[in-house]
Amino acid sequence: MLFGCEGICLSLGGRQILSDIALEAKPGEILGLVGPNGAGKTSLFEVLCGRYTADQGQVTLEDHDITTLAFHRRARMGVARTYQSPVVPASLTVGETFRAARKSHKPYRSRHDAEWAARLTHLRVPWDTPATVLGAFDRRKLMLACLMLRGPKVLLMDEPASGLINAEIDELDLIIRRLVDEYGIGVVLIEHRLELLAAVADHCIVLDLGEVIASGTPRDVFDNPRVHEAYFEGVDA
Numbered sequence: 001m002l003f004g005c006e007g008i009c010l011s012l013g014g015r016q017i018l019s020d021i022a023l024e025a026k027p028g029e030i031l032g033l034v035g036p037n038g039a040g041k042t043s044l045f046e047v048l049c050g051r052y053t054a055d056q057g058q059v060t061l062e063d064h065d066i067t068t069l070a071f072h073r074r075a076r077m078g079v080a081r082t083y084q085s086p087v088v089p090a091s092l093t094v095g096e097t098f099r100a101a102r103k104s105h106k107p108y109r110s111r112h113d114a115e116w117a118a119r120l121t122h123l124r125v126p127w128d129t130p131a132t133v134l135g136a137f138d139r140r141k142l143m144l145a146c147l148m149l150r151g152p153k154v155l156l157m158d159e160p161a162s163g164l165i166n167a168e169i170d171e172l173d174l175i176i177r178r179l180v181d182e183y184g185i186g187v188v189l190i191e192h193r194l195e196l197l198a199a200v201a202d203h204c205i206v207l208d209l210g211e212v213i214a215s216g217t218p219r220d221v222f223d224n225p226r227v228h229e230a231y232f233e234g235v236d237a
């Protein structure tokens with residue numbers, strides 16, 4: 001198995017947030033993780049990347065049990081993660097951000113590598129632009145490009161389409177698809193809009209109130225009555 005978890009249970013502040021969650025990310029595939037607001041999607045990412053410690057369950061990377069490894073050690077082993085809000089360094093330009101990312105990798109990555117990562121993520125801005133001046137999509141591209149310098153095996157993306165317009169979402173899909181098809185990365189992609197995932201995911205898991213309520217192809221989960229109930233409960237027809 002490339003990357004996955006099983007039996008994950010998590011409680012925060014005395015509340016059960018995740019119950020018995022299992023998932024598997026395969027190389028060269030996009031696994032969509034969907035669910036209404038508050039379903040536990042981001043909390044699951046926190047467990048997978050090592051910022052939260054689960055009460056129970058295992059996280060596995062290439063047959064290694066990484067459940068108790070710290071965030072930075074998982075990152076070094078190839079677990080990369082993007083965040084719901086595209087936060088960029090407050091005082092660095094695009095070029096300086098790349099430089100910091102290059103130097104954080106041993107052996108150091110070259111400027112040529114950074115140029116490759118910028119092309120891969122369609123980041124077409126002058127490198128002397130302050131990172132905070134970038135719009136939402138360019139911020140996401142910059143952070144993704146920096147992660148690509150690390151040669152990740154699995155990429156956990158938390159709502160990468162949030163704040164983007166439709167044309168940008170189409171471009172994002174192309175970028176992600178390329179990472180998966182050409183570099184064999186396994187992507188887990190959080191999105192709370194089912195219809196956006198249908199366009200890009202190979203397989204989907206639906207979370208509601210901290211539990212997996214459906215799993216299958218995007219079409220399977222679209223047609224699943226439990227999923228409709230979770231999304232549209234209380235909404236008058």
Ligand SMILES: Nc1ncnc2c1ncn2[C@@H]1O[C@H](COP(=O)(O)OP(=O)(O)OP(=O)(O)O)[C@@H](O)[C@H]1O
Binds near residue numbers: 013039042192
């Ligand atoms: N640090 C925390 N302490 C206590 N409760 C938390 C904490 N973080 C998240 N929660 C709760 O856990 C539940 C799941 O939150 P989470 O952010 O994982 O959901 P989500 O599916 O990512 O939602 P969204 O689509 O809004 O991003 C929510 O009820 C939230 O209030």
Ligand SMILES: [Mg+2]
Binds near residue numbers: 041042043084
């Ligand atoms: Mg979230």
